[in-house]
Amino acid sequence: MLRVYYGGSFDPVHNGHLAVARAARDGLQAEVWLVPAADPPHKAKTHAPAAVRAELLALAVAGEPSLHVERCELQRSGPSYTVDTLTALRADLGAQAPLAWLVGSDALLQLHTWHRWQSLFALAHVVVVQRPDATLDAARLRQQAPAVLAEISQRWLPPDALQDSPAGGFCLLTLPTLRPESSTELRRRIAAGEPWRDWVPEAVADRIEALKLYR
Numbered sequence: 001m002l003r004v005y006y007g008g009s010f011d012p013v014h015n016g017h018l019a020v021a022r023a024a025r026d027g028l029q030a031e032v033w034l035v036p037a038a039d040p041p042h043k044a045k046t047h048a049p050a051a052v053r054a055e056l057l058a059l060a061v062a063g064e065p066s067l068h069v070e071r072c073e074l075q076r077s078g079p080s081y082t083v084d085t086l087t088a089l090r091a092d093l094g095a096q097a098p099l100a101w102l103v104g105s106d107a108l109l110q111l112h113t114w115h116r117w118q119s120l121f122a123l124a125h126v127v128v129v130q131r132p133d134a135t136l137d138a139a140r141l142r143q144q145a146p147a148v149l150a151e152i153s154q155r156w157l158p159p160d161a162l163q164d165s166p167a168g169g170f171c172l173l174t175l176p177t178l179r180p181e182s183s184t185e186l187r188r189r190i191a192a193g194e195p196w197r198d199w200v201p202e203a204v205a206d207r208i209e210a211l212k213l214y215r
């Protein structure tokens with residue numbers, strides 16, 4: 001069965017992330033692992049320790065069929081490069097296991113700036129989840145990331161084909177409904193004392209309050 005890894009800062013996790021993970025699970029018939037980045041390479045800093053972000057993620061997916069937390073990035077020091085994570089997962093799971101790395105469509109425009117980005121396709125399929133009000137903007141990709149467009153245009157696969165090969169494909173999934181949440185806005189609301197609890201599962205909200213996070 002296809003294994004999908006969904007990396008993020010998850011600082012903190014919110015219902016938008018869970019909608020993305022569920023869309024991948026249901027659209028690809030896959031097991032999905034959310035991968036908290038210990039040290040996200042493109043973020044200046046995080047606002048809660050990696051172990052706490054991972055704990056909130058575990059609360060968020062508890063009881064959710066086929067959603068899990070993969071903590072391997074917490075065991076490494078230095079920037080949490082995806083190529084290193086996929087290399088380790090591939091070593092554990094074997095050369096033939098079908099693996100995919102999931103990113104938001106905003107991240108696709110930056111993919112060419114990732115550490116050894118072209119090696120990612122030898123290790124996993126790449127899946128992009130986009131908002132329902134957007135389509136993959138080829139003109140923007142051509143202008144901002146022509147190397148990414150060239151790479152993915154040879155790799156396009158339909159969702160049900162990903163499980164038939166270990167790596168190397170590119171697939172686009174669309175979220176069923178628009179999700180307005182972002183961790184940045186969630187942290188702002190918590191700090192400002194504005195309503196925020198319905199943006200996260202109840203157990204996550206209770207833990208954020210108990211630990212007095214993001215105030």
Ligand SMILES: Nc1ncnc2c1ncn2[C@@H]1O[C@H](COP(=O)(O)OP(=O)(O)OP(=O)(O)O)[C@@H](O)[C@H]1O
Pocket residue numbers: 007008009010011016017020103104105106107131175179180181182183184185
């Ligand atoms: N509301 C959302 N709808 C669709 N995709 C989302 C949403 N929120 C986050 N994502 C996607 O999830 C991935 C990981 O997100 P990340 O942990 O950076 O959260 P974020 O909410 O975007 O955080 P921040 O506001 O701190 O940048 C990104 O690729 C992003 O595109």
Ligand SMILES: O=C(O)c1ccc[n+]([C@@H]2O[C@H](COP(=O)([O-])O)[C@@H](O)[C@H]2O)c1
Pocket residue numbers: 006007008009010035037039040041042043080081082083107113114115
């Ligand atoms: O490997 C890289 O160079 C790289 C650069 C930027 C982002 N990533 C990964 O992309 C995921 C989303 O990152 P972010 O900053 O949107 O939370 C997370 O798993 C990061 O580790 C990875």
